[in-house]
Amino acid sequence: MLRTSWNDGWQFGPLVSVHEAIRVAAPSENVVTLPHDALLADGRAAEGSGGPQNGYFLGGRWSYEKQFDAPEVWERTRVAVQFEGVYRDATVYVNGAFAGQWANGYSGFLVDITPFLNFGQSNTIRVDAQAGDDSRWYSGGGIYRPVHLIVGDLVRVVPQTLRISTPDLDSDLATVITRAEIVNDEPITRTLDVRVDITDGDGVAVAGERGRITLRSGETLPVQLRAYIREPRLWDLDTPNLYTATITVSHDDDVLDADHTTFGVRSLSVDPVRGLRLNGRTVKLRGAAVHHDNGILGAAEFADAALRRAVKLKAAGFNAVRSSHNPLSVAMLDACDRLGLLVMDEAFDMWTVPKSGDDYSRRFPEWWERDIDALVAKDFNHPSVIIYSIGNEIIEAGTTHGARWGRLLAERVRALDPTRITTHALQGMYIARDKIPELRAEVDSDSTVIKGLNDYLGQVTQLMERVMASDLVGERLLEPASTLDVVGLNYGDSRYAVDRTDFPNRVYFGSESFPTRIDEIWRIVTDNDNVLGDFTWTGWDFLGEVGTGRHVYPEDAQVHRAPYPWIAAVCGDIDLIGDRKPMSFYREVVFGLTDVPYVAARLPRADRFVIEPKAWTWSDVTPSWTWETAEETPIHVEAYSTGDEVAFILNGEEVSRGPVGQKRPFLIETEIPYRVGTLEAVAYRNGTELARNILATAGAASHIRIDADSDELRGGSGGLVHLEISLVDESGVRCFGPDTQLEVSLTGPAVLQGLGSANPVTEDDFRSSETMTYRGRALAVIRGTGAAGPITVTVHAVGYPDTIVSLAATGDSARS
Template structure:
């Protein structure tokens, strides 16, 4: 995959491995074989024929990962506003594969990184097991039913009850699948634990491992352990003769690392530990794992320290879907998103609200991105009718154990979260979750987002059982942090979901909009709170209007787009016109502006930091039909940054920057005063319009605002530090739409059938200036060694199928994703539109 946005190229970062484990060097040691290719799939089949007459069914050939819901069409009859109006159902997957005589003598397992949801698996007609959780991976040993030659895996995915989440969940085998082959004597990577104790410059590394022997008799073997630095040089090594009984064999080793290199946000230094087991002079198993050495500390007085340095968490909450990919997100797309967030200044991710794929943690390790690893959304009581709460009692211990054992060796993971705004929680359940994590991983704290049952679900009457107290929306309210800290000064605190601000790319309103009053959420409408602030007015941080009268009254939503036509939205309430699009000024929110929430966090040393809701727009949790997504992201669903992206850059980074908003193309508003806002981290900023100096303003932590009577032309903003020019941005008035611009960072792809290229489409005038309000219907055509994977534009009210080769531009932009085939050659992408000349892009596939 090639990354769309130019600033991805500005970051030189350590490469990551998308595999859960490295591949073995020879057939004599373990193999981890990618099992994604050449599956068959059928949706909603006659299930009686799956076993009796599978050949009579209309199977479709595909490669994994696969999300069938994202391939469907939006309909008000599909699910609800939470799940996102895309189809669910029951899907079957089958794959034939061959096993050799040599492999039959090994231990063979199949590893699923994630199947949504209620999966059942058979090998050669024999049932292997069922897992209801759609987010945690699982493994089945195949030896009992494996045979030489052709074998067949069948997987049933039951998502027939679509109300299974409070967001878009997707459907299918949407993560990687692996075939794992080991000798009967092997390192059990599931039980491996690496811990480090840092003392100034030196570290003590403890390694606890379990060697499994599937042989009936005791075996004499040799275990060699090497610790290597990133250059491959061995820094510590030990070789030991060991006697292995049948079953589990625990081994414990301690290594002193002198002048250890520490893993940090700026320098994510990774060591590698390599295990080698030999029997009778022959290497029978090799396994290696990256790990980092770092020290984390938490305090109710001073917050959080990483390697002894006080550090504020600049975090974002992240859902796992990625627009037109659904939840079957290519590794490189996920990696690109994390790099984009890193460039914004983000240093931490909250995995909202479930386990993320294994490769995510490898990426975060390599990027220096910290992680709050979240296990569950709710507990015993379902929050959506058909969600995991229906299975919690039976499966919580298995699933939580699998999560902690899988992720505890990643240096990026700094804390665990056991829930989010849990419905009807109990102290008993919270306690058993905390206790299990402390047993499996005593070195990290446990937190929880929102409702904390040890406080009676409101107020501050009792101290929390949690190691770190988490605050969701109430953390945005005046005095909440201070009141809790005064009552319990020894408890560390963090904003697990702070703040909740909204914005739609390219939309601006100068009057402050509060959600409850101006664009209420479905639950606020249902509870009769909508249209007024009620008791919230005294709790929120005030946001001044940018003008007395609304400058952009035309920014009202009255229609949505589907089947290539506009359809009226019934408007029955005073807030209806504001409901689906929100302002890109920092003035559309629940309780606080983004900048005020961060200022408040900085003012309080005992608040560890915050995780804003959210990083990207995400599918589901909509403002009811016909909206398809939530507008919380600082980046839209296509990956196009909104103005909030640059707001956070100004707050979270040191590299000098300036950013102006809104655009400067407002035909018909000549002479109307436009509030021009500048975000910066410079000492002072100067603004010019058409060569006229509009003045210089010092940056004192607040956004800078110039009220400018509109006239077409050129705005130039310059930023200064220490009197020196260090940053500059130019915004020009656009003419009429005249060209289609296609932007990518690469002109070649890999002929592997899975490489994807993101193409940013922009409507410009004759001079190449983007036309902010341009929204022509565009058609895309491809020839050669590729296909159109999908299209999107970031518009919450555009319900066009993602697989369509036609797409309207939204606020001048849309996205086309190309996927390569396995054939060498070229791809030509053509883009054409209403009264616009055809544009083409040639891509080499090699």
């Protein structure tokens, strides 16, 4: 089959009634290149929008149209369009005729457009979509993931049926089973030769097999071939080796069709004694739950954006990603395959009971099987995927009928893919929702006085722990847990010890947890073989659910969801543009991945109010030693270390030393008089220095530094280069302030796809060429047009010399 990128030249506009117009826009107007986030383009408002849950973005209904030629040679082919994701309720028309639809906004789907084509003429495809009052977070909208055109022979491999498994393997030999469906749409019976060739990451042939299949007219049958790789290179976290399998269908040496896929050779098992084992080695999941948006790019998904996210997540110490709460993109799966990140891919955030006014629950009873099928078809050949999740915090999960739905879902997954683990992210607050008032009264009766939102979140943490450990939840967990291979619990670590005796064969993991409790949780994970790991909420900050982890002081509104113009949740270890926050460094220390101490500070308030880490909110500290305050002002300083002691050295003089872990494991706090210069944190263990870290006072910001993740723009119109922008002084030290307005311009075959900062309280338009830095940082994303040539990007700010970056667009075709 011929599979090509089909992302260029789409006309875009609001969906209008056929009584008003057929065409969305004139041929030269509103032309966009996919992926495209329609919701991002529609803007935000305090009133009449989706509210705090979706970042105050306005909902909408949109149409995309594309004109294309269908050559006469296509008359003896089958033509389909593959959509990786359209949010949501996608309806596809070809030349005005209904051709297909898909309800779920996160599933990939295929539409056969052959019956509707006018061969030898120009044709029009239209895709309608909508979003609004249907999501608990920023969903994006429109055709936000790539689109492909597939043209196949009448005798062909059925798209998305090529599947590779490796059921038997050791260091000497790996059995590789290749399975695919072949269809014969010719009017005669055909006997066909089928061949499978396997190559390694260097393109060297390592195995192969051939067979034969006979198909009657109109018949579709599976073909399965076994091949054997000698001395296989296993796919693992540190050595993510990949192979490519190519299946070819031919007759008398005439190739009729071919398809290919990458895959990895690895084994996977789980039990309560040895835990999760990858290639026979126990692995604890250091997990990050992530939503699907790309910050300033909105929901639009690109291979380069996904790869950048995966690189930064792994560099921060994570070895696993949970898609929250919808199927992960193909681009992100490819990145995880390539880098060695494990994936828990999640199907649904709701089943039959809604969480929003017009969400997927209305479509679930009719569509769930097709969505599960699409999930497994997408994931099957990705070695990174180890767990399927059938749902997140499903409201009806603790009821008998809800548990029955869970069984149907789990069995559907197992029937399609018995090689992986099935789970469900269960939440006690939903399972016991009818008893919450009673349980809350117990917590209220023995809690301290609630002085504000920070104290309230602490009480919520206690309530969740008590609910999850209750006998009621234990009883109601029995049926839904029994449908699963492993049990995922959101904020449910208090359940592990309770069930250790009654359910010694039950295997758990934390599918979602408070980031501020990682020190306690990780001790539980490492001490219990039947607890596989933990996924924090969240690994990367996201749009919507605004203000979840924000710092709330007495003068601020004491509400959980923040008011407009808040745009982000601010509960991620990594912020909207990819910078690690202090919580991330604390987590890395807890995981035992570094002995280098992390040091940060905060300016004390006149009222000496301190925000203690609770729920999703970490302490309000910054890795800076540049403060607008008088010298000798006491500054709160904290360091995170695996050592047992940390010394603080100010301008060469030791000014403080103390033990680690008195208040919280791996933490030491102190007050140090502010003096311009350098502050070092030196970690010790048993009197021996482990490592040290330093903060330096920044001078006045003097220039703009740009760090590009590549100097080449590849991948055609889907390729990206990320430019990380920093305000720095003459020595290159980052300046956290004052912030300044930036303007980005460019020349050459590229466009500015996105520009913005990690500021969670902003009215900046990420599609604009101007933005304000936030704590001295911003991000510009450059996208290719498909043409080759030099690109010049200029960043301008008043009072700074222009900074210019030169890139080269290679003009290679877009990834497909």
